[in-house]
Amino acid sequence: MGEALRRSARIATSKRVLENEGSKLVPVSPPKPAKKKVKTIPKLDIEEPVKRVDHSSSGANELEIGDAIPDLSLLNEDDESVSLKEIAKENKIVVFFVYPKASTPGCTRQACGFRDNFEDLKEHAAVFGLSADSVISQKKFQTKQNLPYHLLSDPKREFIGLLGAKKTPLSGSVRSHFVFADGKLRFKRVKISPEVSVGDAKKEVMELAKSLKKNDQWEIGNFSFVSYRGDRSSIKASKSSFQIHR
Template identity: 35%
Template sequence: MPIPQTGDRAPDFQLQDQNGNDVKLSQFRGKNVVLYFYPKDDTPGCTREACDFRDEHSALQSAGAVVLGVSPDTTKSHQKFATKFSLPFPLLADTERQVCDAYGVWGEKSLYGRKFQGVTRATFVIDTEGKVARVWPKVKVQGHVREILQTLKGGAPTPGAEEPAPKKTAKKAAPAKKAEPRRK
């Protein structure tokens, strides 16, 4: 399925969290939801991302948001991951990949020339009415949670502004090297 875009109604779902509790997206109406999809528990990039969400969790809550992580791992795997890194938010087990499919994040990936099916790291901010307010279709972990916080604090961006254009920064010119005389 295609990735839901800004203004679309966020597909509702019900999954179990790491403690076996049923979690429905619709139960968070009235709050902003940061719904992030990640490939696998306890792997380097996913751990870094989860720990960034953990470290900024109180700021995210202060901004009126609930954080939900989703991957195809089992509730048991999620429980070990959440315990190991003291993650204070639900990790949802999408073992059948129905939610990953509904959000368009399951598909062909490539790593070291090998093609396989997996989850594309993506984040959706869902507004208080259950609509997609912002989409990051291919997340780069570094600085991502700060971007989400800026979005939450600054309000919803204009529709169609899915991914901010990279800021162009003037590079400092490197000092000119003295030409060495050519040897014959």
């Protein structure tokens, strides 16, 4: 009987334990939030704009030493059309000096420097001033400073750009000078002072003039000349050396 009581007690205890365990609160994880659906916008097939590069300032078409003078025409201070090709044909040596703006201090010094040396220069070369100023501005500049040479107006900076004398792609010119001989570029000086431009251009012209003179004449050794009248027995021969000029 005692054994039966103990078994009943164990069963009752086990029952209470099970009941207590069943009453325990079990923590429940909060529900995960639903993922939001993101709508993807299809990528449109649009070409990116093409970046345009101004090659005129990068030197893509810039004249180099040995290049021929371009086939362009510009107006001078008298509103007359001047062909660069014709200038090169008519003059062995041509000097173009570029100045930023007519009637400004530095440009006046440069222009007057070429004026003061014009007598020496004109013996060997033609001289032209060049800027982006209007024809009217060029005429006023020439008259006021009593310049003995023509001033070319290049408002679009076509020739100035080919010479490599643009300050920026949009505006401005750089003080410089360029010397052509036989229609080809021989000297180019960019970003120089007014005084250096005049002095160096004069030296370069004299150097080219001397070189061209040597090339234009050469000695033809000794030649025999025969002269006679009627009877060939009276032939006289003489020898002489001389130079031929082109």
